[in-house]
Amino acid sequence: MSSDSLTLTPAPRSDAAEQVRAEVREFLAAELAAGTFTTHVDTWLSGVDPAFSRKLGERGWLGMTWPKRYGGHERSAMERYAVTEELLAAGAPVAAHWIADRQSGPNLLSYGTERQRQEILPRIAAGECFFVIGMSEPDSGSDLASIRTKAVRNGDGDWVVDGAKVWTSNAHTSHYGIVLVRTAPADPAHRHAGMSQLLVDLSLPGITINPIRILDGGHHFNEVVFDQVVVPGDMLLGEEGNGWHQVTAELAFERSGPERFLSTYPLVAEFARRVADSGDAAALATLGRLSARLLALRQMSLRIAAALDRGELPNIPAALVKDVGTTFEGDVIEEIRKVVDVTPSLDSADPLGRALAEAQLHAPGYTLRGGTNEILRGIVARGLGLR
Amino acid sequence: MSDQDLVVETVRDILSGFEPFALTAERRWDAGLWAALADAGLTGVGLPEEAGGSGGELADAVAIVRTLAAGAGAVPVAEQLLVATPALVAADLDLPSPQEPTTFAIADAVTVHPVDNGDGPGRFTLTGTVPDVAWAGVASSVVVLAPAPAGIEGAVLALVDASSLPATDAANLAGEPRGSLVLDRAGCSGALLSAAQAGEVRARYALARAVQLAAALEQVLAWTVQYAGERHQFGRPLGRFQAIQMELAEMAGEVTAVTALTDAAVQALDRGEDVVLAAAAAKVRAGAAVEVVARLAHQVHGAIGFTQEHKLHHLTRRLWSWRDEAGSDLAWARVLGAGVLAGGPDALWPALTRVV
Numbered sequence: 143m144s145s146d147s148l149t150l151t152p153a154p155r156s157d158a159a160e161q162v163r164a165e166v167r168e169f170l171a172a173e174l175a176a177g178t179f180t181t182h183v184d185t186w187l188s189g190v191d192p193a194f195s196r197k198l199g200e201r202g203w204l205g206m207t208w209p210k211r212y213g214g215h216e217r218s219a220m221e222r223y224a225v226t227e228e229l230l231a232a233g234a235p236v237a238a239h240w241i242a243d244r245q246s247g248p249n250l251l252s253y254g255t256e257r258q259r260q261e262i263l264p265r266i267a268a269g270e271c272f273f274v275i276g277m278s279e280p281d282s283g284s285d286l287a288s289i290r291t292k293a294v295r296n297g298d299g300d301w302v303v304d305g306a307k308v309w310t311s312n313a314h315t316s317h318y319g320i321v322l323v324r325t326a327p328a329d330p331a332h333r334h335a336g337m338s339q340l341l342v343d344l345s346l347p348g349i350t351i352n353p354i355r356i357l358d359g360g361h362h363f364n365e366v367v368f369d370q371v372v373v374p375g376d377m378l379l380g381e382e383g384n385g386w387h388q389v390t391a392e393l394a395f396e397r398s399g400p401e402r403f404l405s406t407y408p409l410v411a412e413f414a415r416r417v418a419d420s421g422d423a424a425a426l427a428t429l430g431r432l433s434a435r436l437l438a439l440r441q442m443s444l445r446i447a448a449a450l451d452r453g454e455l456p457n458i459p460a461a462l463v464k465d466v467g468t469t470f471e472g473d474v475i476e477e478i479r480k481v482v483d484v485t486p487s488l489d490s491a492d493p494l495g496r497a498l499a500e501a502q503l504h505a506p507g508y509t510l511r512g513g514t515n516e517i518l519r520g521i522v523a524r525g526l527g528l529r
Numbered sequence: 530m531s532d533q534d535l536v537v538e539t540v541r542d543i544l545s546g547f548e549p550f551a552l553t554a555e556r557r558w559d560a561g562l563w564a565a566l567a568d569a570g571l572t573g574v575g576l577p578e579e580a581g582g583s584g585g586e587l588a589d590a591v592a593i594v595r596t597l598a599a600g601a602g603a604v605p606v607a608e609q610l611l612v613a614t615p616a617l618v619a620a621d622l623d624l625p626s627p628q629e630p631t632t633f634a635i636a637d638a639v640t641v642h643p644v645d646n647g648d649g650p651g652r653f654t655l656t657g658t659v660p661d662v663a664w665a666g667v668a669s670s671v672v673v674l675a676p677a678p679a680g681i682e683g684a685v686l687a688l689v690d691a692s693s694l695p696a697t698d699a700a701n702l703a704g705e706p707r708g709s710l711v712l713d714r715a716g717c718s719g720a721l722l723s724a725a726q727a728g729e730v731r732a733r734y735a736l737a738r739a740v741q742l743a744a745a746l747e748q749v750l751a752w753t754v755q756y757a758g759e760r761h762q763f764g765r766p767l768g769r770f771q772a773i774q775m776e777l778a779e780m781a782g783e784v785t786a787v788t789a790l791t792d793a794a795v796q797a798l799d800r801g802e803d804v805v806l807a808a809a810a811a812k813v814r815a816g817a818a819v820e821v822v823a824r825l826a827h828q829v830h831g832a833i834g835f836t837q838e839h840k841l842h843h844l845t846r847r848l849w850s851w852r853d854e855a856g857s858d859l860a861w862a863r864v865l866g867a868g869v870l871a872g873g874p875d876a877l878w879p880a881l882t883r884v885v
Contacts, residue, residue, distance in 0.1 A: 148781055152792050163882070231878045407878075415874040417866070427859055430866030434790070434813035437884055441789035459785070466782040519778035526754050526777055528768040 148525050150459050153441070153448035156220040162203075163224040169201065170232045181233030183500035184405045187362050187507070189235030190315050192269070198229075198236075199269025204243045207450075208251060213264030219450040223443070227400040233408035237312055237362070242266045245395040246273035246320055249339075253380030253388055258341060262318070275396075276307040276321030276342070276366065277389065284517050286322070287333040287386065291368060293323040293340055299375035301325075301340060303348075303368040309511070313351045313364040319344055321368075322385050337385030341377040348372070358488065358503035391455055396512050398446040398460035403439040403467030405508060406474045409497040410436070413478045416494055425481040432477060439467050458525035461518040468508040468515060475501050533592035536585075539569060540596040549601035549843040552704030558667045559603040563630060566597075572606065573627030576614050580624045587799045594737065595744035601843035603705065605664040608632040611737035613672035616730045620686045620720035622651075625670040632668035632691075633734060634659045635856075636675040639712060641685045641719075643678050653678075653687055653719045655712045663854070665708035666696035674730055677721060684727035687719030701850035703843070725803075732808035734855040736794055739808065742815035742851050743784075743791040745844045746822050750784045752841060753777060753826045760831075767829065776825045783818035790814050793885040806884045809865040816852035816861075823848050 173179060173194075182189060198204050206222040208214025226244075229236050247266045250259055265271035282288045291305025303323060313319065319342045326336030344351070348371035354363040380388050410432055417425045442463045449456045475498065478484075484492065486499035509515045523529050547562040566572050575590030576582020590610040597606050613633040617624050625631050639657035659673060669692045677683045689712065697708035722730070754777055757768035767773045791814075794807035823845040827834050834841040852858055869880040 148785055149788065152789070152796060167879070227882075411874070411877055414870060414877045418870055418874040423863065426866035426870075427862040428866070429870065430809070430862035430864065430868075431813055431817065433865050433869050433881060433884075434810040434862070435786070435817065436881065437810045438786035438790035438814045440882075441793045441885065442786060445789060462782050462785050465778065466786055469782075516775065519775045520771075522778035522781050523768075523774035526768075526781060528754070528757065528774050528777060 148458055148462060148522065150445040150449050150456060153220065153444040156218065156224075158218065159220040159224040162217075162221050163228055165201075166203065166225050166228040170228065170234060173197075173234070174232070179235050181408050181411075182235075183233065183408050183497055184504045184507075185233050186230065186236050186240045186401045186405070187311060187504070187511075188237060188360055189233075190237045190312055190362075191235035192238045192272075192315070194235045195239040195269035195272075197269070198239070199267060204239055204269050205247055205263065205267030208247060208263060208267065212251070212259050213267035215267075219447040220444070223400065223447040227404065227440075230400055230404040231407050231411075238272050238315060239266070239269050240401070241275055241311065241316075242271060242273035244399060245275070245392045246318070248395050249320060249379070249388065249392050252391065253339070253384075254341075255376065257376070258379070262341075271318065272312065272316040274310045274313045274316045274319040274344070274366070276310065276319040278307065278309050280306055280308055280365070284514055286389070287337075288328075289322060289324060289337070291321065291323045293325050293338065293373065295375070296372070301373040301375060301378070303340065303342070303371040303373055305368050307366045307368075308354070308363070310351075310364045310366045311362050313344060313366050314353065314361070316344060318342060319366065320379060322389055325382055325385075334386040336383060337389075338382045339379040339385045339388050340373050341379050342371070342373055343377075346371050346373065356504070356507070358500065390457065393513065394446075394450075394455040394457050394460045397464040397518070398443055398456070400440070400443055402464045402512075403436065403443070403470050405468075405504070406471045406501045407436075409474055409478065409494075409501045412494040412497045413482065416482050416484075420482075422481065428477050428481045432474060435470050435473075439463065439470060442466070458521060461513070461521040461525075464512060465515050465518040465522065471508040472505050475505060532586075533588055536571075536574070536589050536592045537596050540566070540571065540593055541600070543569060543571075544596070544600040544602060547602070549603070549840065551837050551842075552603055552700070554698055554700070557603075557700070557704070557706045558605075558664065562602055563604045566604065566606065567628045572609060572630075575610055576618065576624065576627060580618060582614070582624070582627055587795070591740055591795055594740055598741035598744040598847075599748035599844075601745075601840075601847065605630045605632045605668050607737045607741050608663050608668070611740065612730070612734045613670075615733065616672055616674075616686055617688060619726070620722065622686070622688060622718055622720055625688065629670065630664060630668040631670040631672060632662065632664045633672045634662040634674070634710070635731065635734070636673045639673065639675040641675050641678050641687070644716065651718055651720065652716065653685055654714045654716050655687060655689065656714050657712055659710045659712065661699075661707050661854070662696065662710050663705070663707060665691075665699075665706050665710055667706055671710065674722075674727060681721065683724050684722045685719045686722050686727075686730065687717045689715055689717045701854065703846035703850050705847070705850065707854075728805050729803070731856065732805040733798070735812040735861055736791075736798065736804060736808035738851045738855040739787075739791050739811035739815045740795065742812075742819065742848060743787045745848055745851070746784045746787055746815065746818055749822055749826045749841070749844050749848070750777075750780050752844075753780065753829050757829055773829060776829060780822050780825050783821045787811075787815045787818045790885070797885050806865055806868040809861040809868065810884055812855070812861045813858060813865060816858040819848045819852045
């Protein structure tokens with residue numbers, strides 16, 4: 143049938159993943175007990191804590207799947223899955239390193255020069271070098287191919303970048319961006335041609351980072367403006383003109399991980415405390431239903447981790463995980479509201495009220511970031527043979 | 530090719546000779562399909578040969594059940610291969626002939642008395658009404674899970690000869706027989722099960738329905754994608770309209786989620802793990818997908834799908850029934866909720882990661 147391209151074989155059991163899972167759990171329990179962090183919703187966007195990221199680096203939990211010669215640990219995607227899932231479930235502050243570890247590093251591994259890899263990857267794995275995604279622009283959201291930020295070679299062979307990127311999560315606390323730019327004028331007949339990716343040091347002259355506050359007042363997003371920014375010629379990532387293909391490959395990593403269904407898990411955990419206290423039968427059933435959805439998403443995401451271990455880049459199943467998973471993240475809020483008395487407030491004395499407030503004010507982002515669910519469903523429809 | 534591809538191909542070959550039909554009180558199952566499957570040895574797959582079965586793995590039995598579910602085969606194969614006979618084997622009871630249909634039923638309101646006929650334990654009499662018996666009036670044997678005799682913990686698993694028992698005419702939304710059987714001091718062989726063992730049998734039943742749901746959901750998606758490619762309106766196929774594409778993609782997400790979880794639960798069963806919570810999760814997740822997939826499938830098919838002239842109803846009516854059979858959706862949601870909370874709310878996450 144035509145949906146074969148959507149399905150993947152089941153993930154094998156991994157004893158190594160269960161081993162590292164136990165280690166992460168022990169570490170998190172100790173950190174929570176020591177008060178080095180408190181649990182929050184959606185911490186892979188909002189929980190910036192460079193010291194925490196360095197601790198993860200010291201324990202070998204960043205750059206886990208990368209070659210040892212680049213500071214990696216040559217472990218499986220299944221082991222990495224277990225680590226990331228545990229961190230998210232605990233609501234730990236993982237935002238500082240999240241993008242670098244998840245997709246910038248793998249992108250460098252695929253397309254970077256030897257020098258780029260040697261210089262940058264070990265620092266990412268150590269939790270000392272953080273990245274941003276430079277894709278969306280003020281006039282280019284879902285239609286990414288319409289970007290206008292351009293890079294032109296000057297007489298020295300360097301790139302001169304002009305334009306602006308937006309929704310750039312944590313640019314103000316990061317070191318580099320992988321910036322998608324036009325290196326050739328737009329050609330309406332070949333919309334995906336003429337784009338390239340540049341590795342841009344965010345401290346370069348001519349870069350201005352302006353905060354954009356999200357609904358809860360938090361500063362995570364930014365507008366990053368490039369005004370005649372001179373990027374050294376050897377900071378081209380991959381091939382000139384191959385930017386679209388490289389961006390697409392990145393998205394398999396970006397879209398399939400447990401952060402696409404666990405952003406609101408800390409709210410579920412608070413809800414479970416309320417259910418245990420009340421013993422309410424309807425709430426118990428809701429906890430069961432939410433658990434069933436979450437468990438299915440884990441299996442979908444695990445299948446993708448296993449596929450990554452086989453060297454595949456399953457873009458279409460990744461789009462499916464993100465569509466189903468981010469829908470779940472938002473549904474959690476409404477399902478819980480139906481069965482418990484709770485008022486959302488960031489100032490609430492009730493931890494459930496606080497978690498609900500955090501989840502609600504972040505909710506519009508779940509189904510937008512990393513490709514809107516409408517874009518994702520278009521990709522799935524292509525997988526079904528409809529377009 | 531997986532080991533199960535040959536099994537699937539064989540079942541599909543057989544199915545191709547038996548078009549699904551609307552079940553009625555006059556024609557309540559597909560006796561011809563059953564005979565063809567039994568002749569091919571497929572009604573004993575997964576059962577040890579020394580017990581009269583055809584051998585083979587759980588995965589083979591699951592593949593057969595999936596293929597028949599997708600083809601709307603009106604035969605008690607899921608009950609026989611995945612629930613009734615494995616439960617008999619686990620309880621060390623003799624199996625009826627796999628050539629004759631055996632079903633499974635939960636009989637919470639039946640009273641059980643032990644019979645001491647001098648041959649030692651293992652004989653019981655059962656009295657009371659067994660409701661909602663899948664394939665009542667069709668199956669010649671019913672494996673019944675009933676409360677243990679007064680004063681004994683646990684349950685009794687009993688093999689009831691149903692060939693001479695009258696069944697009421699009730700049916701589910703797809704017309705599949707779901708009548709009651711009235712037992713009046715029915716003598717039968719049986720075995721005592723612990724509460725945990727009884728729970729595993731119930732879970733097997735739920736997982737069997739989840740497997741059927743997963744297969745039928747996949748098939749409904751495939752039919753709907755195919756229809757959207759063939760049906761033209763406004764000068765182009767339905768599938769070219771973005772609104773339709775969004776609906777089909779939503780269906781695909783649901784189907785993929787159900788398949789991933791159901792497969793994982795089946796594998797856990799195959800490894801011999803306790804699957805009560807895994808089965809509960811698979812059943813509840815599949816049940817949740819039914820609402821979305823059946824609704825959107827009918828929406829895309831339009832009026833023709835709302836008639837018995839089109840094949841869609843063979844599966845959507847089954848989906849609407851199966852999601853609340855073998856324990857209602859609500860009942861299994863509570864089991865799962867209570868199960869993941871059993872170690873206290875602070876242990877919710879470790880509990881979730883242990884389910885499958």
